[in-house]
Each structure stands twice: as C-alpha cells, then as structure tokens.
Amino acid sequence: MKLIYRHYFLLLSMAVLLSFNSCSNKAEHTFALSDSTFLLDGKPFQIISGEMHYPRVPREAWRARMKMAKAMGLNTIGTYVFWNLHEPQKDHFDFTGNNDIAEFVRIAKEEGLWVLLRPSPYVCAEWEFGGYPYWLQNEKGLVVRSKEKQYLKEYREYINEVGRQLAPLQINHGGNILMVQVENEYGSYGKDKEYLAINEKMFKEAGFDGVLSTCDPVADVANGHLPGLLPGVNGIDDPVKIKELINKNNGGKGPYFVPEWYPAWFDWWGTPHHTVPAKEYVNRLDAALKGGISINMYMFHGGTTRGFMNGANDKDTTPYEPQISSYDYDAPLDEAGNATDKFMQFREVIKKNLPAGQVLPEVPAAKPSAAMADITLGKSVSLFDILGTPKTNATPLTFEDMNQAYGFMLYRTTVKGGAKGLLKIKQLRDYGIVFVNGKRVGVLDRRLRQDSLPLTLPTGEVTLDILVENMGRVNFGPNLLKNKKGITEKVTFNGSDVNGWTMYPLPFDKVNTAQIKGNSTKADQPVLKYGEFDLAKAQDTYLDMRKWGKGLVWVNGHNLGKYWSIGPQQTLYLPAEWLKAGRNEVVVLELLNPAQNVLPSLAKPILSEVK
Secondary structure, eight states, X not given: OHHHHHHHHHHHHHHHHHHHHHHHTSOSSOEEEOSSSEEETTEEEXXXXXXXOGGGSOGGGHHHHHHHHHHHTOOEEEEEOOHHHHOSBTTBOOOSGGGOHHHHHHHHHHTTOEEEEEOOSOOOTTBGGGXXXXXXXXXXXXXXXXXXXXXXXXXXXXXXXXXXXXXXXXXXXXXXXXXXXXXXXGGGTOOOHHHHHHHHHHHHHXXXXXXXXXXXXXXXXXXXXXXXXXXXXXXXXXXXXXXXXXXXXXXXXXXXXXXXXXXXXXOBTTSOOOOOOTHHHHHHHHHHHHTTOEEEEEEEEOOBOOTTOBOEEOOSSSOXXXXXXXXXXXXXXXXXXXXXXXXXXXHHHHHHTSOTTOOOOOXXXXXXXXXXXXXXXXXXXXXXGSOOOOEEESSOOOXXXXXXXXXXXXXXXXXXXXXXXXXXXXXXXXXXEEEETTEEEEEEXXXXXOOEEEEEOOSSEEEEEEEEEOOOOXXXXXXXXXXXXXXXXXXXXXXXEOOOEEEEEEOOSSOOGGGOOSBOOOTTSOEEEEEEEEESSOOBEXXXXXXXXXXXXEETTEEEEEEETTSSOOEEEEOGGGOOSEEEEEEEEESSOTTOOEEOEESSOOOOOOO
C-alpha cells in the first residue's frame, strides 16, 4: 500500500510540475500582423527600434545603454546574432560573458524593451566574414549562402543551438522577442527562393515559431522576399514608397517596416570619418513615424568592434577596405554610450509622435570621462623572440591551413643572397611587413594593391621574414567566397618561386604578459610593450595613439581593438567598466614604431584625423 501511495504521489508531483512549466511558458502578450500595422495584444503597435549589438558593448554596460534607448523614445532593440562568436571552432559553442545573448534579451525585457532578433548565419554588419566562422572555409566543398549540403549541415547545427538559447524568449512563449529575421539582405546576393524556404524551415525547426521576416535594400526586395514572411525594406523613409514596395511584394498589404533606417554610416582605414547632421534626418524620421512606418535605426548605438572582428569591403572594382575598430557610426548614442545632438533631436521627434499620455524618462547624465596621466611602458620584447611552435611546408600555408582564425602569421624562409630583384606575393591578405636578416625593408598593403617590393639581398644565406596581418575578412558581396588569409598563393623573387617555408602562428587571442621581460626592443622589429598604471577611480578614457604606428592594445586582458596612424581613428575607447581603482595593466603590440613607449590619453575621442 505504501508503494502504491508513493507511486501516486510521484505522478501527482509530475503533473503539478508540468502544469507549472506550461503556465510559465504561456504567452504574457500577443504579437501579430494586420493588413496595415503590427498588433500587440490586439491593438495597433508601431515599432520604434534601434540596433545595438551585444558584443560591441561591454556586458557591464548593456543595461545603461538600454536605459538610454528608453530615454530617446525607443520601445524596441534590434540585434544580430554572430555565428563566429558563438562557434569560434567547429562544434565548440560559447554563449558566456559578452556572448550571453539570452541575458542581453532578458535585460531588455527588464528595461521595458522588446527585441527584434536577427540570427541569420550571415549578418554583414561590418563584421569579420559577415559573421561566418573562419573554419567553414576548411570544410571541403562548402559554399556559404547556398543549398550546398555541408553548409546546410553546419548552418542547421548552429541555428539549433541559437534556438535553444533564444526560442523560449519569443513573445509567444512569454518573452520579449517580437520578430525573428530569416537570412539578411539575401536579395543583394542571390534570388534562390528554394534556399530561402530552407532557411525558414530550419528556423521553425529550431523553435522560432512566431513572426518571421526578411530584410532587403530597395532594389533587392523582390529577390530576397519569401512569400508568407513579412518583407522589410532597408534604407528608405518615404512612407508612400515604403508602402508601394511592401504592398507589391506582400500581396497588397503590410505592416510597413524598415529593418535598417540609416542615420549615418561606418568608417574604414585611411578615409574621412562619416558624419551626417541630424537636421538632414529629423524631418524624414518625423514623416516616417507620422506615416505609420515602423523602423529599426541602424545604428542607434554602434559601440566598438574590438579585437579582430572588423570586416572589410572588396568589390573588385574598388580597393579592399578594412573597417576601423570604432563603430561610433555617428549614431545617436556615441561610442561611449552618451547622448549626442542627434539623440536629442530624434528624441523630440519621437516624443511628438508617441501615443497620447506616454511620457519619456529623463535622459541619463553622460558618463564621466577623463585623461589619465601618461603611462610609460617600461618592459618590452621583440615579437621575433617569442615565436611559438611552427609548421613547415614547401609552399606558404594560409591561416585556415594552420587552423588559425585571426591575428598574424610570420612566414620565414632562407634564400641565397647577393642578388637584386622583385619580391612578389600573389594574393597577399592583407598587410605584410618584409624583413631581411631581421631588418625591416618594406611594407605591402592590400588596400593600395601593393604586392611587390624591390630587394637587394646581402651575400650569403639570407633569412627572409614576412609578417602578415589578417585585416578583416570581407563581409559583403561575391568575395565572401574568397576569404582565406595570409599568403594565399605563392611568393616569387625575380619570377622564380620561393619555397621552403616555416610558419609561426601569432593569433593573439590572448596576450601572455609573462613573456614581456626586460627591454629587448630591436630597431626594426614589431614589439610587445607592457606597463602598469594606478587609478584612484575608474572613468572612461581614450588612449591617444597618434605617436604610435600600427597595432593593438589590451588593458586588464581586454582587447580594445586596432589602431593605425593613417586614421581616421586616432584614439581607442577604454570603458570605465574594464578599469579598476588601484593597479591596472596595459599591453601594446606595435608593428612599425618600436621605440615609442609613452601612452597618453584624452577625455574625448579623435575619430576624424586622416594622415
């Protein structure tokens, strides 16, 4: 009898638990499409959204940025999901720390914001390889954005992992994700409707069972739209034209949505900083909102593309254009998360278009920022003195051949000296520094289509070194399929192949400060420099790199991004969240100016100085 009672009690407990789980997953709100507008809980709802990417903002600052979004009048946040962050190596997934996209979405809910989720495996976003992980290029026969079997297998495994994290946070499951975007500006790349239908099916199998959408620029909506999904049209704000386009591609009905409304633009190395005055957009924003158009501002807050995650453009007809680390974007919220004049003017426009009785919160005060005392980097080591375990091969190996995602590779060989001639690297990707017997003799730059260098070799056996930097894989266009890094074909001298190479991987996914001892700087060689500094209080600051050459900076283990004297970016944003009262550490990898050892800082950024 006791056994029967225990069995009954167990069944009852399971029934109660299932009932509780069912209630907890029950939708608190509803979201649907009518012929002309979105419906939230059965009532017309206008999405006023701003794009903000979780990896471009320190996790500790997510909530503060969202409070700024609310203060400007936004009711929604849009974000991509980045495959190469979440599966950096095949079958190794990471949703921790700054990659915790589910926590980002939950914080948005706590702050009263809905979310537009864009988890397409391709994001563009001025992001390395458009979001694709580098290792896809090592999968034999794999072709991104296609029906190719291996690509679809990897894509399915990835989107299923994303679904495990985020599908439960959709509005129809009690969360705050309003819509989920399938693919991303596919119409600018292709027009295979069968491929798009496979995307939709995989999203649904991953648990994304709410409202699905697509987004494409004006000229490409017909190519990128899939019947049954809501089409969005990018880069436009005329209500009449928006309605015409969406009606034409959606059976004569809406809702009417602009997934990417651009208040400014991004930057790349060696060109002026892009800015657009707010006054040029105020009336256009007002007209769109008055016309009942829902929008997602790209970007509301850009932040910083730290580490090696910047992308690049390369259209064959134009030079290779690697993007800078600052993703300030001249957005309403600046790189540090402070309100700009554009923010305040847009806030006034949004305020007068809000439903009656709705009041905006006060704008939070700007974060304090300050210049620090100059930092002296008293320890250094030549990069050539800390080379790791190499691999040898008759011909040069690419980063992908070496299973290296980002960073640098040193290619070394020995050649017979006593000759003059032209050194030529076929398909250098992307930036190479050439050394003869440890002395720098020249630089090659893919941006400038420089792939050759005249050399005079001393007599005897000569050590030839070529340090190659991955400046960012192409993130847009047909050259997505040509994205291997390093010396991707061959090296010749006077027309003859140079063989017998040793490759030293230098990924710099983390920096080992224990390697930086003493002061072994060599006049022509890249160097790692180390310094310490004390703070009474942590505040935002901007490292002033104008007297440095080219490289990267780490503070307290955080990679702040790249600097390069050619500009337009001359400072690196150092957020207060990554500083601490007391002792702090800084490491600089300097490629071109190893004698420099003083690191100043400023209270404001310099983003518009081209040399």
